[in-house]
Amino acid sequence: VSVGASTGQQDTTTHPRATAGLARTTDDQITLVGLVFEAAAGLRRNLSPGLDCELGVGGQSFDVLLRLARSPGQRLRMSDVAAQTGLSPGGLTRSIDRLVAAGLAVREACPQDRRASYARLTELGRARVEDALARHRSEVALLLEGLFTPEESKTLAALLRRLRDRVHPDAALVSGPEEPSR
Amino acid sequence: VSVGASTGQQDTTTHPRATAGLARTTDDQITLVGLVFEAAAGLRRNLSPGLDCELGVGGQSFDVLLRLARSPGQRLRMSDVAAQTGLSPGGLTRSIDRLVAAGLAVREACPQDRRASYARLTELGRARVEDALARHRSEVALLLEGLFTPEESKTLAALLRRLRDRVHPDAALVSGPEEPSR
DNA sequence: GAAGATTGACCCCTCAATCTTC
DNA sequence: GAAGATTGAGGGGTCAATCTTC
Numbered sequence: 063v064s065v066g067a068s069t070g071q072q073d074t075t076t077h078p079r080a081t082a083g084l085a086r087t088t089d090d091q092i093t094l095v096g097l098v099f100e101a102a103a104g105l106r107r108n109l110s111p112g113l114d115c116e117l118g119v120g121g122q123s124f125d126v127l128l129r130l131a132r133s134p135g136q137r138l139r140m141s142d143v144a145a146q147t148g149l150s151p152g153g154l155t156r157s158i159d160r161l162v163a164a165g166l167a168v169r170e171a172c173p174q175d176r177r178a179s180y181a182r183l184t185e186l187g188r189a190r191v192e193d194a195l196a197r198h199r200s201e202v203a204l205l206l207e208g209l210f211t212p213e214e215s216k217t218l219a220a221l222l223r224r225l226r227d228r229v230h231p232d233a234a235l236v237s238g239p240e241e242p243s244r
Numbered sequence: 245v246s247v248g249a250s251t252g253q254q255d256t257t258t259h260p261r262a263t264a265g266l267a268r269t270t271d272d273q274i275t276l277v278g279l280v281f282e283a284a285a286g287l288r289r290n291l292s293p294g295l296d297c298e299l300g301v302g303g304q305s306f307d308v309l310l311r312l313a314r315s316p317g318q319r320l321r322m323s324d325v326a327a328q329t330g331l332s333p334g335g336l337t338r339s340i341d342r343l344v345a346a347g348l349a350v351r352e353a354c355p356q357d358r359r360a361s362y363a364r365l366t367e368l369g370r371a372r373v374e375d376a377l378a379r380h381r382s383e384v385a386l387l388l389e390g391l392f393t394p395e396e397s398k399t400l401a402a403l404l405r406r407l408r409d410r411v412h413p414d415a416a417l418v419s420g421p422e423e424p425s426r
Numbered sequence: 427g428a429a430g431a432t433t434g435a436c437c438c439c440t441c442a443a444t445c446t447t448c
Numbered sequence: 449g450a451a452g453a454t455t456g457a458g459g460g461g462t463c464a465a466t467c468t469t470c
Contacts, residue, residue, distance in 0.1 A: 090397050091384045092377075095287055097404040099307075102284030103330045104412025105277055122438070125281075141452055148285045153439050155454055160438090177447045177452045195274075202273045209410055210403070215272050218403040221396060222279040228391055230286025304460070323430060335461050337432055342460090359430045359469045 098225070105205075112201045116194040119164045124194060126157050130167065130183045131191045137170065137182035145232040166190055280407070287387075294383045298376040301346045306376060308339050312349065312365045313373045319364035321354065327414040348372055 113121030125147050130136055138146075144154040158181045161167035166187030172178040183191070210218065227234060295303035307329050312318050320328075326336040340363045343349035348369035354360040365373070392400065408415060 089381055089384075090394075090401065091388055092381060094388075094397060094401050094404070095291070095384055097401060097408055098280065098284050098287060100330075100412050100415040101404050101408045102280050104408060104410075104415070105280060107330060108411050109277070120437075139452085140454095144453095148282075148289060150440055151453065152441075152455075156438070172452095175448070175452080179453070199271060199274060202271075202277055205411065206273050206276075206407075209406060212272075214403060215276060217399060218407075219272065219276050219279060221392070221400040221403075222276070222283050224391060225388075225400075226279055226283045226286060228286075229290050229387065230282050233282045233286070302459070321430085326431095332462055333431065334433080334463075338460070341432095354430095357430080357470070361431070 108205055109198065109201055112197050113194055116197050117166075117190055119160050119166065123157055123161060123166075124191075124198075126154070126161065126181075127166065127183070127187065127191045128195070130181060131188060135182065136188060137180045139172065139178050139180055141178065142235075143181060146235055148230060148233065161187065290387055291380065291383055294379050295376055298379050299348075299372055301342055301348065305339060305343060305348075306373075306380075308336070308343065308363075309348065309365070309369065309373045310377070312363060313370060317364065318370060319352065319362045321360050321362055323360065324417075325363060328417055330412055330415065343369065 110121040113124045117123060117127070126143055126149075129143055129146050130138055140154060140158065141151065143149075143158075144151050147154070149157060158167060158169065161181070162169065165184060167181050167183055170180040170182050172180055292303040295306045299305060299309070308325060308331075311325055311328050312320055322336060322340065323333065325331075325340075326333050329336070331339060340349060340351065343363070344351065347366060349363050349365055352362040352364050354362055
């Protein structure tokens, strides 16, 4: 996808008609969506390399690893991870395959429902997540240094959270307080 | 990449210690970055199908097409498109390949620099972009209906633009006022 | 030698079909 | 029959190597 918000600060009325008839009416909403995509892509390109080398399994696995790490018992059912991360079932299967191959996670059978299975972080996996998270923190801090005041940061987070809850509500589902398990 | 901002509204103090020792200290900045990724992923999954079927060439080409459409003469040098979209040179080559195969764009030699080449939208390409943009507009409007007040929308866009300019400055580079070209 | 573009090798995701278990 | 998970096929991306032109 990726939609362009592109045009600089003074979007409208820069170029009455850009050569042909393509309207330059940059709807606020289209611009907004484009900015989200561009910001995400920019962040990704800035932050991926660090996570990649820290995890050894492609930075895209970080999301999955983090979800597991934040869950009680460091384990989650496959389909729950898929819902939270937004990955397709197939994509998640392969993602867990890689983590298993790297020794960062293991699969466990689910006694209550023999169709389902859990993915659980290994000790190595837990350690790697912590390392990667630490590095991620410092890289983010460096990248965003001086960009927002605390209030701005708060405002941005609140608005983004509202957007996220609209377009990807499952991402907010954290495993919730269950019995500490084991 | 994709980092989890995950936890719902009441982030902190939901789960004093999630079974093991992984700190639940959700730094504001980490959360912010995670929210950007989650919002972008959510928007993508909501909006891609529409663009896909409207363009016939995978919705991810929309960004490239839009950049071309917004440029004078509907053409841009390959490397400029790559910089604006954030695609790698190789990725852009293949993306243009697909557009050419679909009849939406053509390659043109650059007289001033025989190393470079232009990608230019065909008439069909221009028409498709307009159709896709129209559909995109209505889908976005539907998706974001009632989410933000105009002021909130403005605030969010301003903050996101600042973030985007930090992490992906080239995205703002629009071809700028040149001679209308033909 | 550096820059613009392309190609080959490879990684990762999605979709649809399949199998098992509810 | 529906849900959870996996697999095969295929699309689309990156990186490194290469070729041409500056």
